């Protein structure tokens with residue numbers, strides 16, 4: 513008997529793997545075709561190209577599903593040279609396993625079809641039916657800095673995350689490697705790096721080497737049992753504008769955490785705590801108006817929960833992915849092993865003055 517969501521999981525993992533190949537090609541280029549979006553955040557040819565490849569694979573396999581993806585093609589329609597640069601990448605990126613590439617439906621017809629595909633990620637989301645959510649490059653700032661980034665994909669059914677996959681090309685492949693955002697002295701050498709995290713609701717979480725063809729063998733991952741807070745490692749954003757780092761330092765001190773935080777871009781943080789490399793992920797609001805996006809958290813939320821963790825916002829509520837493209841009803845994120853989550857939450861609330 514095939515297990516629930518097995519086909520969705522396979523396609524999600526392969527789609528993330530293929531998009532990751534494209535992002536790696538851009539990562540190693542000095543010119544990444546960066547443009548600024550309306551909210552002043554950066555986007556690169558890698559983000560657009562990865563989104564095109566993932567949506568194309570989803571539409572081939574699940575034509576009736578809705579898709580909420582981060583990017584849209586307006587800028588590319590207005591500026592053909594950028595479109596052509598992306599098309600060149602998309603046209604020449606495929607999995608090196610013919611059967612796996614066939615499962616994704618192969619390539620895209622032409623540059624105009626690619627633009628239409630990118631724009632198919634414009635669903636409003638919501639709590640009804642099947643909705644995929646895509647962050648083609650999460651942590652674009654980390655990607656540009658030569659640090660961590662992630663290719664993220666999740667399936668929501670009636671607002672609940674059922675399947676999640678996160679490709680982290682720059683994390684160590686070894687689940688037992690120490691927690692660090694560093695990618696080593698030789699950023700042009702991928703040796704020992706590249707991991708694909710995934711989970712299906714009720715079936716646990718897995719990691720495997722991120723390959724260029726068929727999926728590698730998976731291994732089950734779980735959070736580290738945390739008995740002594742003084743040994744805990746916690747991770748947070750590199751960008752001070754994404755998470756309040758002075759409040760997190762106060763929280764860590766009150767919890768008795770002695771280690772410095774590890775600052776890492778993207779959902780690589782969720783993957784890192786899910787496999788026990790780190791213990792706690794804190795994301796503390798920096799503004800009253802910013803709403804977290806569902807594509808920034810859906811896959812990570814499921815992977816951490818399936819690895820034995822609990823994920824809530826600073827009020828202690830589960831993240832609610834069923835209210836649209838953003839987590840409009842949540843504020844911040846606290847991810848920790850189940851056994852200590854309430855302890856962490858109460859210190860967060862004390863420091864932030866949350867009732």
Ligand SMILES: Nc1ncnc2c1ncn2[C@@H]1O[C@H](COP(=O)(O)O)[C@@H](O)[C@H]1OP(=O)(O)O
Nearest residue numbers: 553651749750751753754755776777778802808
């Ligand atoms: N003010 C903000 N608060 C929290 N997250 C933000 C903020 N501005 C942008 N982000 C998002 O944080 C994510 C990266 O988080 P991290 O710091 O964990 O790497 C990005 O997806 C980024 O969105 P965007 O893609 O629109 O730039």
Ligand SMILES: [Mg+2]
Nearest residue numbers: 647650651808
């Ligand atoms: Mg993101």
Ligand SMILES: [Mg+2]
Nearest residue numbers: 582647649650
């Ligand atoms: Mg992104």
Ligand SMILES: [Mg+2]
Nearest residue numbers: 553554582652
């Ligand atoms: Mg972005």
